[in-house]
Amino acid sequence: MNEAFSLLLSGDPETWAIVGRSLRFSFFSTILSLAPGLALGAWLARRDDRGRRFVAAIVGALTAMPTVVIGLFVYGFLSRSGPLGFFGLLYTPAAVVVGQILLALPIVASLVWSGLSRIDPRFHETVKTLGASGLARLGATAREGAPVLAGAVVAAFGRVTGEVGVAMMLGGNIRFTTRTMTTAIALDASKGEFDRAVSLGIALLVIALLVNFGVHALRPRNDR
Numbered sequence: 001m002n003e004a005f006s007l008l009l010s011g012d013p014e015t016w017a018i019v020g021r022s023l024r025f026s027f028f029s030t031i032l033s034l035a036p037g038l039a040l041g042a043w044l045a046r047r048d049d050r051g052r053r054f055v056a057a058i059v060g061a062l063t064a065m066p067t068v069v070i071g072l073f074v075y076g077f078l079s080r081s082g083p084l085g086f087f088g089l090l091y092t093p094a095a096v097v098v099g100q101i102l103l104a105l106p107i108v109a110s111l112v113w114s115g116l117s118r119i120d121p122r123f124h125e126t127v128k129t130l131g132a133s134g135l136a137r138l139g140a141t142a143r144e145g146a147p148v149l150a151g152a153v154v155a156a157f158g159r160v161t162g163e164v165g166v167a168m169m170l171g172g173n174i175r176f177t178t179r180t181m182t183t184a185i186a187l188d189a190s191k192g193e194f195d196r197a198v199s200l201g202i203a204l205l206v207i208a209l210l211v212n213f214g215v216h217a218l219r220p221r222n223d224r
Contacts, residue, residue: 015196019203022180025093026161029100033156037105038149041112045119056113062106067165074099075169091172096180099166104156111155115148151215158211162204 044056076082078090078098089095160166164182171178173187181200188197 012196012199015199015203017176018179018181018184018200021093021178022161022182023207025096025100025167025180026157029097029160030104030153030157032097033101033104033108034153037108037152037156038112040105040109041152042116044109044113045116059106059109059113062102063110065106067103067163068169069165070102071099071166071169074102074166078170090170091174091178093171093178095170096167096178099170100160100163103163103166104160107156107159108152111152112145112149115152116145119145154211154214158208158215161207161211 040055040059044052044059074095075090077084078087078095079085080090089098162182164180164186167173167178167180168183168186171180171183173179173183179187181204185197185200185204188194188200
């Protein structure tokens with residue numbers, strides 16, 4: 001355990017490179033999932049018909065989908081025999097980010113939908129009565145639901161940072177290129193190199209705690 005802490009505290013280049021790479025992948029995948037996730041969540045919050053219930057069921061299923069299933073699905077598209085194989089993205093950072101976007105998107109959509117659905121309907125009526133344009137109403141809704149939106153971003157970031165299936169299947173766990181904290185932990189543990197595995201596990205635990213503290217801090221006060 002002492003050697004594991006020393007790897008982190010001594011600034012071991014490869015260990016910190018893996019941590020930085022994981023955070024970079026998570027950052028870009030979360031950012032790129034925001035626009036479609038926010039739009040889908042807002043659409044679900046405003047509609048109440050069979051179409052909404054069908055889409056909501058799909059979003060809920062994707063939220064609980066094992067990461068290896070998402071990885072397998074994307075792998076089929078990006079492999080040489082797949083429809084997108086000519087891009088040559090498999091086993092690249094871009095492939096990992098694409099897979100993680102599909103993990104983050106339903107998280108963002110689900111939390112945004114849940115949060116915006118709790119806004120008092122009179123708020124929308126008041127804004128509309130005041131003659132606000134569609135864009136102005138959207139901005140007012142975003143400000144009203146800002147804590148919910150921020151919480152969705154933090155939760156999605158935590159989801160993709162701690163996943164292993166997508167990063168392993170689409171990135172290939174290539175050293176200095178696509179190796180993330182979770183794939184490195186799995187590899188080092190299988191090789192019996194527990195010091196680095198534990199050091200990365202500590203880093204991942206700290207990140208998970210920070211993410212959960214962030215989600216709690218951004219949650220509306222009456223939901224805590």
